Amino acid sequence: MNTRIAISALICLAFLILSWQAPAQNFYKIKGEIYDSWQICRTRPDGIDGYFQVTEEGFRPIIIFESLASNTNIAHKLGQEFRERYSDFYQRAEKIYLFARNQIRYTQDLDQFGYREFAQNADEIARE
Template sequence: MSTRILRKTVISILLLLTLIVPYCNATTSGGVYPPQFTYKSGEWYDSWGITRTNAYGGNGYLPFILSETIGENRDIAFMMGENFRNSYLDRQNMAAMILDYVQTWVQYGYDVDNVFLNKVPQDEWAWNADELAYAFNETTGVAAIGDCEDMAFLCATLYLGAGIDIAIVDAPGHVALLIWLPDYPNANKYWDLTNDERGTGWIWVEATGPTNPLGWTPSEYTDGFWTAWSMDGDTYIEHDPVDNLTEDSEEGEISIWDIIITIIIIVFFLLSNRK
């Protein structure tokens, strides 16, 4: 073999390795793949120290499990989002296609029916976005199974990879997602978040139903009694919906017209009872 051919062969192998290595080194579940979890004090923890069986507390998965699949930890799910970004010029269409993608390849299922550790069904369990993305296979047609928080974190990672800002929604008994897409024309409600300072333009992403359209806020959450978590770099910022604050202040506020009407009623009552 000539030196020239040998050199070209070596270069080709090195180029191939640069493509393969990121995938070979890709890790999930706290930097370990296949996933490894540790049981202690009644909870299951991943290798990052996040508990997968409890949303709250100092080590709860909400919203911190998102950090396992973005930034320096980004892997397959974030790269999927980048592929969407490179494939669609229209952000609104891209955002709708990302939701459709998750609805297509993740089926809703209850944790207790689908998650078993040491042969014990788990009443509550959260998968991170990469674990869920590795669980479906477009080639063989195998879908993953997850519940609301699993779908929300997968969507969040995909949207971040696609360059769209997100906020994780923590609602009573439910986890969903908001994305910042103020120009999207088909939402049934546009949200404004405290501590955001951009005004109204957050729309709801509800992947739990296979036909839920982008921007549809379910009626049980239009009251705004939930919390949202957005990201500024590596920092999570907690928000309340502005609508919620407005409704609360209006409920407790007595207007001047309330006072005037009350006075008129009292005067009318006194005059009608005069002898």
Template sequence: MKAIVLLIATAMLVGSTFTICSAIPSESTDPKDDWKLYRTRAWGLDGFFQITEQTFRPAIVFESLGEYANLAYGLGENFIDDYPDDHQRAEAIFRYVRDHVRYQPDVDQFGSEEFAQNADELAEIMNERGRARGDCEDYAILLAVMFRAAGFRSAVVLAPEHAAALVYLPGYDRANMAWEFKGESGWIWAEATGGRNPLGWTPEQYIQGEDLFAYEITDEPVGAGEPPAEEAEKLAGRGGGPFFGASSFMIVLFLMLMLSMFGRVRRK
């Protein structure tokens, strides 16, 4: 019965037509990329965020790290010499992404309700045109890679109807909230979807820390089709814990629903 309900929920969330960009068409209506990840859905072991009944893993981020490190990683490395101070470097990277990516829903850009871009695709467009376009998961993916390249620990966080990046920046006092993740405090929210947003601003609706799950970014393989080796963890202002709490079925439905409606958040 669980499988039937899950299939129905999945069918309701998948768009009917897609415009393919920077991806290899598969035999189905969804496009797969060179790493065999679907760009038009986040769930499943071959989805760009690998959402399963147990956890999630932002696999698309790893397309621009490790042996695949390229343009976006190089952009992040460029900030190391120019900004020796960690706090200033993190702020500069955040401003760069905020100012060089213009928010645009996927349906307007690709004709699909969802189409994730990897960090190098965004970086290439920025190099060629000066500015790229994307929605919230695209900002999160690019920031996570660039922070990592610049010597920071980074993570991707999922919230209801939204995705963002986190950067580990202990002692940073300009944030409206410092988060604890994996038992360590000092994780800072990076919300670049609004043109006036500063680094460290957590949107008010997420301050309570409910239904927030994060996955730290490391140089691991893309791993399309393979179960995640690590678990996503609960993000909270005080403490955190494993991904489990509600039933696994309720968790996957919650994540599927919120991933289908990624949104923009601006500071007022």
């Protein structure tokens, strides 16, 4: 189970590491909120249509599943490299954290998009 979580995290991490905003699909505005073509609200995490689908029943980060999978092979290869280099789960987690900390450039959503929150899916932030 921990290996699956680590590999899933690595896949997401690889998309983030290659970060640069790629052209997005169609967006539209309803009552001040921005939605994508999958009818997911990009400016709000809560609710059944929020990008994290935070409800009383639980949490389902739907934005993670919005992907055309164009970088899946890169993410898988990166995950395998970490797994081969660091057999100890905790050491591997620490190395992944350090890799992400040193490679990801963070930009505030307000500065970049003009909204306090604006979620992007993996393909939108992955370099072509």
